[in-house]
Amino acid sequence: MPDAVVIGAGPNGLVAANLLADAGWSVEVLEEQPEPGGAVRHDRGVHPDYVNDLFSSFYPLAVASPVLAALRLQDHGLRWSHAPHVLAHPLTDGRCAVLDRGVDITAASLDAFAAGDGAAWRRLHELWERLGGDLMDALFAPFPPVRAGVRLLARLRGAGGLRVARTMLLPVRRMGEEEFHGEGGRLLLAGNALHADLAPESAGSGGFGWLMSMLGQSHGFPVPVGGSGALTAALTRRLRGRGGVLR
Incomplete structure (x- = not known):
């Protein structure tokens, strides 16, 4: 009998299985579908020469x-590709809001939408630079994230405390109106x-909008070279290389 049985070979199951294997456990992953990956898969059903991501496509998180970084999936074939810009919102009048790394x-x-909105974006980015590291640690730490949470609260207090917390809990429509004069931001x-x-x-959509925007600003919205399933393939190769079993 293995030390651990992981039900489901989606990305979360495969990451958990890799971490258990790294800790010296014998691990067996069971997947009901004919291939692993869950919502991180691609196929060539449209055309043999065309790779189509079936569900998810880009992976800023x-x-x-820090958990995936420690797995060093680049040593198991994973490569990331970035578009020239992260994303864009073109309008019918020719204006375009661009998120770039x-x-x-x-x-x-x-600033092309409203003078001063560029500075407003920089302020949101400066807030990310102060809080982002501890926020990521809190998101990816075992629950409850005590150490990372304490560090985040300390930094939050220094960054404006209740004012920042209020902003993050706002609906994103209200947050956008308070932070920017023009439509772009x-x-x-x-x-x-x-x-x-x-x-x-x-409520709270403003915080999620800020989080995803800042992830794009700092890390981009990269895609795995070869299709989304390349991320799954790297996790699977790493697991098997450490003696894990996938059925």
Whole structure:
């Protein structure tokens, strides 16, 4: 009998199995589907020469995750690809809000909507630079994230405390109106908040919009070279290389 049985070979199951194998456990992963990956898979069903991501496509949290970084999946074939810009919101009048990994480029695109909105974006990015590291540690630490949570609270107090907390709990529509004079910055926040399946009027959607926007600003929205399943393949190869079994 193995030390651990993991039910489901999606990304979370495969990461858990790799961590257990690293700790010296014998691990067996059971998957009901004919291939692993869950929502991190691709196929060539459209055309043999065309790789189509079936569900998810881009993975900023994977790139930002200290857990995945420690797995060194690049040693198991994973490579990331970035578009020239992270994303863009073009409007019918020809204006376009652009999120780029270079904060100067993002800020310049927002200043085209309203003077000063570039500086407003820089302030949100400076907040991320103060809080982002501890926030990521809290997100990826075992629950409850005591150590990372204490560090985050200390930094939050120094960054404005209740004012920042209030801003993050706002609906993203209200947050955009308070932070930006023009449409550009509001579009970037709201569009990114929708990745969390929250409506623009939902409480807390502002915080998710800020989080996803800043992940894009800092890490981009990278895709695995060869299709989303390449991330699954790297996790699977690593697991098997450490003696894990996938059925």
